[in-house]
Amino acid sequence: MAKVTKLSRPTLTKSDEIYLIGIFKGTLVTLKHAYQSVFGKSRGADGLKSSGLGITMQYPEEKWDDELPEYYRGAPALVTDEQDRERCVSCQLCEFICPPKAIKIIPGEIPEGDTWAKVEKRPQEFEIDMIRCIYCGLCEEVCPEQAIYLRKDYSITGTSRAEMVHNKEKLYEIGGKRVGLVNKWNELK
Amino acid sequence: MEAIILIIVMLAKIIGITFVITLPLIAYSVYAERRFAAVIQDRVGPNRTGIPLTLFGFKKDISFFGLLQPLADGLKFILKEDFVPSHVNKFFFWLAPVLTMVPALVTLSVIPFGSYLFREALVIADVSVGPLLIFAVASLSVYGITLAGWASNNKYSFFGGVRSCAQMISYEIALGLSVIPVLMHFGDLNLMNIVEEQAKNGWLILPLWGEGLSLERMLLWIPMIISFFIFTISIFAETNRMPFDLPECETELVGGYHTEYSSMKFALFFLGEYAAMIVGSALIVTLFLGGWSVGFGLDAWVFETCGNWAGLIHLGAFLVKLIAFILFFILIRWTVPRFRYDQLMKLGWVVFFEAALINILFTAVIMARVNDHLVGFPFWAALTGVIIFSALMFYIAKSLERMLASDSEKAADSAN
Amino acid sequence: MSDQETTTKLLPKDEAAAKGLVNVHIDGNWIQVPKGTRMIEACKIAEKEVPHYCYHPKLTSPGNCRMCLVQMGMPPRPAPGADPVFGDDGFQEIGWMPRPVIACANTVAENMGIRTTGDLVEKTREGVMEFLLINHPLDCPICDQAGECSLQEFSVEHGRGQSRFVEDKVKKPKNVDIGPRVNLDDERCIMCSRCIRFMDEVAEDAVLGFSERGTHTTVTCHPDRKLDSNYGMNTIDLCPVGALTSKDFRFQMRVWFLKETKSIDVNCGTGCNTLIWTRGSQIYRVTPRRNDEVNSEWMPDSHRLAFHEVQGDNRLTDPMIKVDDKHEITDWHTANTAVADALKQFEPSEIAIIASARQTNEELFLTHTLASTLGAENIATVERIGEADGKLISADRNPNTNGAKLILGETTKKLDSIKAGLNDGSVKALIVLSEDIFEAAGFSHDDLANAELVVSSHIIANATAKVSDIVLPGASFAEKRGSMVNVLGRLQRLNQALQPAGNAREDWEIIRDLILALTGEPNDLYMIEEVVKVIAENIPAFEGMTFSKIGEQGIKLIETGVEIPLLTKERERASAGIIVG
Known part of the structure; x- marks a missing residue:
């Protein structure tokens, strides 16, 4: 049983009831805070890399990039492995799980004679609509091939809707190479 | 010929005071508000808008701390779609913003912005009914807001309009009553004369030179301070500023009376609010803080040394006081939380109304006593009368308060 | 004697045996299933799922995947000379076997017990x-x-x-x-x-x-x-x-x-x-x-x-009207009005309609209505005869020949008279619905030399569409609803899986709108269900039929005497007990 504490209103003294003293004190508090803010002494200003005014960072000139944590969820991207193999086999689980339906995959077959022909399948086209993407990371979570990762890119801008759709080439460009993953297709077969 | 010169001089004053001084002041008080709000909230505020040199191929923009932000705001307001919902009453919907903006600007006509520049008083209309004209015209702005709420044909707007109507009428009483002791003291309704009197004999709430040091002024200082408080707070309420901004209270009324307004029509409401704030500040400064006078007995010296240019010095002094007061408005806005509506009404009717009334009688008694019009028994009788009157007022206030409390309890019960 | 019979309690096994059933105890419940049922099917009747890979009711059961292992039990054999002991509920106590058996190849027996859950079964499945x-x-x-x-x-x-x-x-x-x-x-x-x-x-x-x-x-x-x-x-x-x-x-x-x-x-x-x-x-x-x-x-x-x-890319997606030998895209209203205006220029006898046994019953019925609106009596359908393969494919390659016969009557023979009419000039206007007259009906371009108006509706830009003055794009089998009568006389339903391509419409809507453009009177046919209702009122074989009555499995409408060879063989094998069927 949760403990219920009944709170009572504080009883006001006569000077409190006049309010004016309270307001005067309040303005002093406001002014003190304003002073701290103007001179970059706000609480937490140092930790947040303040620009010296409030706790705000002046964005395009100053960036938080170095402080981004390892688990930061930025733009989703495809990765290749040590042997430059496209890790994605277009199983379309990410397309299935994607809550805003931002991912569109056209699966394709790897032609005979390709180094990785034994993998049989890879995406012919892989598009992520970054207007739709909500950076939830479910695609990374669901991927059985460790092929899609949320990178630290957050500034995804474009001047048209088409520009905001990342195609396969762009996704590999953002993703780059990732080492140290499970290489289940590389066993002798 | 003289008529033409008169017209030119008038036009120069109107354009100078309205368009060169007041409108930029309105624009920059918005800017100041935003920057100060940012500072209070540990942010930066608008600091970018400047000359966009990058558009012309340069490496960097010149930002001027965002001082061109008001221009950008104005441009945006003009360019935005002026949307008129189909369900509104078109005529009043168009009229309302004008009715908010115009009265605020018209009241500027009687406010002395400075002393004399080449023997020409820096006031548009040097009339001898200054405060009366201000109250008369300023009370029109309630129509603007009420009509906006009504014409929008939207219940939230309507609530906003009704609230503002009630609030402004209530506080106009306190406003009018609180200024009576001041006018009693000056015995004049010409604001220019009032300021000159203050320049000579000490500001009303700072009587430190000239006749200000007389016993009468010392005694009158108390009722003047009370008047000053009531007047200032009532101005807050009249201009719908925090903590009395209930007509546009976002948490309850979406946007209040201007919910349906967009583009320049909305901008007129917005600017009207700030214009009213500036006029209010100017009035407080003029009545209680010596208007354009530099103060401390220095005005005579200023007139002597600067001669024809003394007006500019005084204009500067006036603007300094005015801006200080605007900053005070902003500071209060970011310090005090919004009142509840019943608290607002209680403050107006139960506290200020009675206090202002008592204050008038108190002032009258003091003035009569000091000027030896009331000596001996009549004085004591009058004083006793004032005290009994005060007690009566106190009693009425208490019973009103009790009535209101039981009403709200009943309302709460029936709501449950 | 009768008194004695009523007092003797009839055992469940005898009750079941009288009906050709046996009692089986599946996961705690006694049910009755036909004698000779496989255990896996008995479990299905009891709504207990038995996982399996190799078992399939239409095939023999080799029992080689071992996934359907269940625990089985039978009453213990009574000692020599002893009678079986029946409990209060009339059943013998089941003695459970310590090892599992496959459910797919064993048949049930009286008083048998089956466990599809439990430690043994679960462990076995995990192992398999x-x-x-x-x-x-x-x-x-x-x-x-x-x-x-x-x-x-x-x-x-x-x-x-x-x-x-x-x-x-x-x-x-x-x-x-x-x-x-x-x-x-x-x-x-x-x-x-x-x-x-x-x-x-x-x-x-x-x-x-x-x-x-x-x-x-x-x-x-x-x-x-x-x-x-x-x-x-x-x-x-x-x-x-x-x-x-x-x-x-x-x-x-x-x-x-x-x-x-x-x-x-x-x-x-x-x-x-x-x-x-x-x-x-x-x-x-x-x-x-x-x-x-x-x-x-x-x-x-x-x-x-x-x-x-x-x-394919050759789908028709918009109604088109031929202007100066070129088809120009137009809207449905214009196209329908154009068809109606053009048809009104001809005598009823000068108009011929080539319908199709590929149309659904609803489309055929509306075609019939269209013909009677126009007064045209020349309606023909194209016959498609291929080779039966002795299994499922029928010699008749039209899906709705029986439907066409029921609604339009015998129409395949009229094709030649239309062709002759076109050549001698007595037929001047031709309406072709869901057919390519060149490929399927053997028409040549010479046959059409005298035709003054050709209106066609099809899904694909074929040769007929090319010569048509007005082309109305229809919907493919996956894009429309409707019913068809197959060779067995079974009424079956098509359902809509896709929207028609582009601005194409379901064919019955096209014909309905044509009738509307011709008569100018609203006909209150807004949904296919309403068309079926009208068919049921007008065609005797469809009496009392509604669209929903057809169901997912179809409904027997007429007796045709046709058999499907593959099914015949399957039934033989099922009755021989080779498969479950």
Whole structure:
């Protein structure tokens, strides 16, 4: 049983009831805070890399990039492995799980004679609509091939809707190479 | 010929005071508000808008701390779609913003912005009914807001309009009553004369030179301070500023009376609010803080040394006081939380109304006593009368308060 | 005597025996099932799921996957001379066997007990799953079966979740080309032999078999043979894992994105029941749907892949009017008005309609109404006769010949008189519905030389559309609703899986709007259900029919005396007890 504490209103003294003293004190508090803010002494200003005014960072000139944590969820991207193999086999689980339906995959077959022909399948086209993407990371979570990762890119801008759709080439460009993953297709077969 | 010169001089004053001084002041008080709000909230505020040199191929923009932000705001307001919902009453919907903006600007006509520049008083209309004209015209702005709420044909707007109507009428009483002791003291309704009197004999709430040091002024200082408080707070309420901004209270009324307004029509409401704030500040400064006078007995010296240019010095002094007061408005806005509506009404009717009334009688008694019009028994009788009157007022206030409390309890019960 | 009989309590076993049933105790409940029922079917009746791979009711049961192991029990045999002891409920006590039995190949017996749950059964299933997964490549991400794979389902439900196998897995051929339409992945195969049995027993083309031994066992084609039977793709549906996959559907789309729509095949008079699998505006595959009266569970490959024809670039998407020998896109209102205005220039006898037995009953009925509105008496349908294959494909390649006969009457003979009329000038206006008169009806361009007006409605820009003055784009079989009567006289339903391409419309709507444009009177036909209602009022054979009464499995409408050979064989095998059926 949760403990219920009944709170009572504080009883006001006569000077409190006049309010004016309270307001005067309040303005002093406001002014003190304003002073701290103007001179970059706000609480937490140092930790947040303040620009010296409030706790705000002046964005395009100053960036938080170095402080981004390892688990930061930025733009989703495809990765290749040590042997430059496209890790994605277009199983379309990410397309299935994607809550805003931002991912569109056209699966394709790897032609005979390709180094990785034994993998049989890879995406012919892989598009992520970054207007739709909500950076939830479910695609990374669901991927059985460790092929899609949320990178630290957050500034995804474009001047048209088409520009905001990342195609396969762009996704590999953002993703780059990732080492140290499970290489289940590389066993002798 | 003289008529033409008169017209030119008038036009120069109107354009100078309205368009060169007041409108930029309105624009920059918005800017100041935003920057100060940012500072209070540990942010930066608008600091970018400047000359966009990058558009012309340069490496960097010149930002001027965002001082061109008001221009950008104005441009945006003009360019935005002026949307008129189909369900509104078109005529009043168009009229309302004008009715908010115009009265605020018209009241500027009687406010002395400075002393004399080449023997020409820096006031548009040097009339001898200054405060009366201000109250008369300023009370029109309630129509603007009420009509906006009504014409929008939207219940939230309507609530906003009704609230503002009630609030402004209530506080106009306190406003009018609180200024009576001041006018009693000056015995004049010409604001220019009032300021000159203050320049000579000490500001009303700072009587430190000239006749200000007389016993009468010392005694009158108390009722003047009370008047000053009531007047200032009532101005807050009249201009719908925090903590009395209930007509546009976002948490309850979406946007209040201007919910349906967009583009320049909305901008007129917005600017009207700030214009009213500036006029209010100017009035407080003029009545209680010596208007354009530099103060401390220095005005005579200023007139002597600067001669024809003394007006500019005084204009500067006036603007300094005015801006200080605007900053005070902003500071209060970011310090005090919004009142509840019943608290607002209680403050107006139960506290200020009675206090202002008592204050008038108190002032009258003091003035009569000091000027030896009331000596001996009549004085004591009058004083006793004032005290009994005060007690009566106190009693009425208490019973009103009790009535209101039981009403709200009943309302709460029936709501449950 | 009668008194004695009433006092003697009749035992449940005798009650059941009188009805040809036996009592079976399944997971705590006694039920009665027909004698000779397989245990797995008895469990199905009791609504207890028994996981299985190799068992299939339409095939023989070799019992080689071992997945359907259940615990069985029988009453203990009484000691010599002793009578069986019956409990209060009239049943003997069941003595449970310590080892499990397969449910697919054993039949039930009186007073038998079956446990589909419990420690023993669960442990056994876990063990079987572990064995099956030992050499499984776990390439679900690239496997087309993923999402409809029994191996996935049962390993989730009954597997142990983790592999204890540390040795190297056996490598087998992958991506093997065993036929023109089927791909084989031997690593994924679990040796259930369903495909082998199907090819042998149903398709009667035994090309598949096992080779090698032990863990190296692989499914292969017989030497110099390919899996090229016209029923070969049924093995893909049968395969419980991803060993046999379709080349046509290979890597096209994951099945979990696809929407299934129950429909029927329109490529021959049999009208196999199908599922149309679609995503967005595309059909990805068509698979057979079980209907024991029509197609059992099978479907010929040629019909299965026929859907590609309606997905080409040559689809008609907008109504068009020919201006100066060029077709110009227009809107439906203009097109309909143009058709009505043009037709009003002709005498009724000068108008001929070529309808089609590929149209649904609703379209045929509205065609009939159109003809009577115009007063035209020249209505013909085109006959399509092919070769029956002795299994499912009927000689009649029109899906709705019986429907056309019921609604329009005997019309195939009138084609020649129309052709003659066109040549001698007595027929000047021709309305062609869902047919290509050049390819199917044998018309030549000379025949049309005298025709003053040709209006056609089709889904594809064919030769007829090219010569038509006004072209009205129709909907393919997957894009419309309607009913058809197959060779057995069975009324079956088409359902809409997709929206018609572009601005095309369902054909019955096109004809309805034409009638509306001609008469100018609203006819209150807004939904296909209302058309069926009108048919039921006007055509005796359809009396009392509604669209929903047809149901997913169809309904027998008329007796035609036709039999489907594959079903006949299946019934023989079922009555012989070879299969469950």
